[in-house]
Amino acid sequence: MxxxxxxxxxxxxxxxxxxxxxxxxxxxxxxxxxxxxxxxxxxxxxxxxxxxxxxxxxxxxxxxxxxRLDQPIAGAEAHSLAGKLQLDLGRFDEAAWHLEQAVRLAQNEPEGQGIQATALNHLAIVNHHQGRVTEALGLLHQALQLREDEQHVTGQIHCLINISNIQMWFGQYDEAVRSLTRAYTLYKTQPADLKLETPILHNLAHVHSMRGDNDLAIEVMEAAYKSAVGSGDRRMQATASLNLGMCCLDAQQFDRALEYLQLALKLSRELRYQVGELSALDSLGNLYSQTGELALASQTIREALVIALEIGSKQGELEVRLQLGRLHLRQGELDAAHQELNAALELAVGIQSVKEQAEAHEALAEYFERRGSLAEALTHSRELTRIERELFNAERDRQTRNLSIQFEVERARHDAEIYRVRTDVEHEGRQRAEEQVRVRTAELARAQQEVVTRLAMAAEYRDDTTGEHTRRVGRTSARIALALGWPEGRANVLGIAARLHDVGKIGIPDSVLLKSGKLDSAEFRQMQTHTLIGARILSGGRSELLRLAEEIALTHHERWDGSGYPRGLQATQIPLSGRIVALADVFDALTQVRPYKTAWSTQEALDEIRRQTGSHFDPDLVETAVEVLTQPDTHSGDWGEEPLPLEQEDASHVLTVFEQLLVERTRELEQARQEAERLALTDSLTELGNRRALEQRLERTLRQSAESRVPFTVLSFDLDGLKAVNDAQGHAQGDRFLQAFALSLTQAFGEAGLAYRIGGDEFAIVTTQPLDEAALRDRLGQVHEQLRCQGFEDASASMGHAQYPQDAQTAGDLLRLSDQRMYHRKLSRRRGMH
Known part of the structure; x- marks a missing residue:
């Protein structure tokens, strides 16, 4: 599906x-x-x-x-899609965040080149809108290199089109034509695709327009418009309508310009394409101004300014303020004109837009002249002359600027190449590390098997000088498990673990263990404790082998009818591993010579096992075991490593076993202690620190700040609407709401300090970073935006803060005061106060 x-x-x-x-x-x-x-x-x-x-x-x-699934490639693609959509909506900061995440996730993955290139391409567009043009050009060249490496022709075309946009912005028209020619040459190698052809024609027409050849620009743009309509892509049609309208406006074909610009505005609004809507309104304002409809021009340009400010488009805001300032001048509204033109000049300088700087100086010179301030008018006129000289009378300056940009681009390419080489090296290193982990894991598994083997031998040696009993029990247990349908790997683990079934005999005195006569009741009770001793020795193991060995050691003397020991389990209460080893242990004991008996034949032993079916042994298990034990053992090799006869080994091997076991148990206990401590300080739902963790952090920070005299701040948060979510949508959704808020809080305040969930819908942060009211409001706004991105559209939170030492000097007072301020703001918001 x-x-x-x-x-x-x-x-x-x-x-x-x-x-x-x-x-x-x-x-x-x-x-x-x-x-x-x-x-x-x-x-x-x-x-x-x-x-x-x-x-x-x-x-x-x-x-x-x-x-959460740790799938970086899929996550990168999802971030790239979210970033592109935020870009289309004109939300440049949010778009940049998602696209940077996409680049970060994809950059170390061999399959992530395409996603990384797409994200870099879109990130370049964001940078261009925000006035960081040189950075945008560097990102595009990185993306182009990635597309060339993977021989992705369509991706190369998109990169070249965007590169030509920036080259036109710099006035590098010849370079822009070369980029577009290269893009069109690549396009011709592919099947016809109007969606790909249209932007190439767009930009080519734009180059002709910038060079002043309006007739040729309109001709090419009409072809682009037809291509866009034929593609069925309404976004592309909106862009083509806008560009064709602008070309007609430059040629003073006002009726045609009005038709296409109004169509572009209509399509952009239907598509909620705010960048297109801004450009269409700006161009319509220009048209109305040229046709003398000044009131309509003013209204339209103000609408454009609202959108430019809303989406954070510096270039759009600059162009709109210039238009608005000139319009105020034309209408004699000098104070308003001065305000807009000053703002435009500041923007133009900030984003290094020289052409718009010249236009702002020209308009300001006119303003001061009309005010009678001739000195200020002369200053702006001189600035205008200086810029015009740079723009039109200094090919050397342009070449210098181009060389500077080329240097930046080459440096970006060089950085990209270094990054790619470093990524390749890191990838190779990661592969080598993973191989080392696999080898080391196998070595540890073998070492663990050796420990088990030697420990089993150490226990068995006390009443079986060869240690063969444990090996035979392990082998028989594995054969039965295999016949029951266990996977061979798990049957092998059982065969090794079964060899530890009597490890608890280490704790039984020789006087009892090696007694040749019948044990009295006290001695028998003492002998029975070997099951508990063995389980205690093996307890707490994290590997499957040790867990299974513990289970077997504890239960291999339980009986089907409940008369066994140590816990009197019956029937299926006894783990299957214990039932299997119990049967294998009895079978081996019957068929081997013991001090108190001769060896029975296989048939005699099986008859005895059948006789005890339903009392000692699991009836179903007996049927399988009899079938297995009447057949020859055809398994090649041993189940687990072949043990060395103990008499051929140095006695120090036994000591080594216990030393290794002690080290392993000590390490596991320390890991368990650390995990228990982590759980005690962690909120299980959100994985944030809990109230206890916050109190420890507060006391620690308080001591450090008292010594260093560095202030710190306690922030308290209350998540609004949790009860309503629980009541309306259930507690599962309420839990997701809390998790989403925890994630948003961490993302917004991550570098400032750790977040804690201190109970219910209450959270806190301790930060040593200086954050004023404006910065805190901005961070809280980011939290709200992240919550909206996670599907909680109406979510909000209240915040209060208290600072040490100005507001309070104890941890309790700081937390209490920040809580009070938070609830005061919560109540104020409910009452409509600020």
Whole structure:
């Protein structure tokens, strides 16, 4: 079902959405790969259906699932999709965050080149919008190199198109034409694709327009518009309409310009494409200004300014403020003109937009001249002359600038090459490390088997000088397990573990263990304790081998009818491993010579085992065991390592066994202690520190700050609406709400300090970083945005803080004061106060 969804996205978005929703419903637990992949498909289907907010929420959910599943490639793709959608919505900061995550996750993965290149391409667009043009060009060249390495022609074309955009921005028209020519040459090697052809024609027309050849620009742009309409891509059609309208406006074909610009505005609004809406409004404002419709021009340009500020587009804001300032000048509104033009000049300087700096100086010179401030007017005129000289009379300056940019690009390429080499080396190193881990794991497994072998021999040697009894019991147990259908690997582990069944005899005195006559009742009770001693020796082991050995040591003297020891278990209360080894142990004891008996034949031993069916032994197990033991042993090799006869070994080997066992048990106990301590300080739902951990951190920070005189701040948070979520959607959703808030809090305040969940919907952070009110509000805003990305659209939280030593001097007082301030703000918000 999942495979059908991508094929339906373009032809039947509604059907694709229905299938995606079904996949999500069938995927089951949110922690599975299927659930995460279904969320990605749901996001793509929602996007194809025009439901952008819902699509973004689905993509964000999928990024969380993939992170928990530790699937970096899938997570990178989900972040890339979320980042592209945020970019389309004009949310540049959020887009940058998602795209940077995509690059981070994909960069160390051999299969992640394509995802990394796509994310770098989109990240370059974000940087361009935010005025970091040189950085954008460097990112594009990194992406282009990745696409060339993987011979991805379409990806190369997209990179070259975006590179030409920046080259035009720098006034490098010849270089832009070369990039577009290279893109078009690559395009011709591929099957016809109007979606790919259209942006190439767009940019080529734009180059002609920037060179002043409006007729040729319109001709090429009309071809691009037809290509966009033919592609069926409404976003591309909106962009083509906008560009064709702008070309017509430059040629003063106002009627045609109005038609295409209004179409671009309509399509952009329908698609919620704010970047396109901003450009269309800006161009329409320019058109109305040129046609003398000043009131309409002012209204339209102000709408554009609102969008530019909302989405954080510095370039868009600059162009709009310039237009608005000139319009105010034209209408005689000098104070308003001065305000807008000053803001525009500051923006132009900030993003190094020389052309707009010249326009701002020109308009400001006119403003001061009309004010009668001739000195200020002369200053701006001189700045205008200086910039014009740089722009139009200094090919040398342009070449110098180009060389500087080329240097930056080459440095970026060099850095990218170094990074790629380093990544390759890290990948090779990781592979070598993984191989070493595999080898070491195998060595540890063999060492553990040797410890088991020697420990079994040490125990058995006390009443069996050859140690062969334990080996035979292990082999017989493994054969029976194999006949019961156990996998060979697990049967082998049982065969090794079975050899430790009597390890507890180490703790039985020789006077009892080696007594040739019948044991009295006290001696028999003492002998029975070897099961408990053995289990205690083996307890707490983390490996399957030691856990199974402990189980066998404790239960191999239990009987089917409940008359065994040490716990009197009966029937299936006895673990199957214990039942198997009990039968194998008795069979070997019957068929071997002992001080108190002669060896029985195999048939005699099996008859005795049959006789005790239902009393001593599991009836079903007896049937299988009889069938196995009447057949020859055809298994090649031994179950586990072949032990050396003890008399041929140095006695120090036995000591070594116990030393190794002591080291292993000490290490495991320390690990258990550390894990117990971690659990005692961790909130199990969110994996954040709990209240006890916070109190320890507060006391520690308080001591350090008292000595160093460095202040610190306690932040308290209360998650709004948890009870409503629990009541309306159930506690499972409430738990997800808490987990989402914990994740958002960690992401927003991560470098400032650790977050703690101190009870219910209350959280806290201790930070030594200086954070003023504005910075704290900004961080809390990031928390709210992250919650929205995770599907909790109406989520909010209240925050309060207290600082040491200004507000309080004890840990309790700091926490209490920050709580009070947090609840005061919570109540104030409910009452509509600020």
């Amino acid at each position: 999942q495979r059908a969804i991508p094929e339906l996205l373009d032809v039947d978005p509604a059907q694709a959405l229905a299938l995606a929703q079904t996949c999500c419903a069938l995927a089951g637990t949110p922690g599975s790969s299927e659930a995460a992949e279904s969320q990605v498909l749901l996001g793509r289907a929602l996007l194809a259906s025009g439901q952008q907010a819902e699509a973004l929420a689905a993509f964000c959910r999928s990024t969380e699932h993939f992170e």
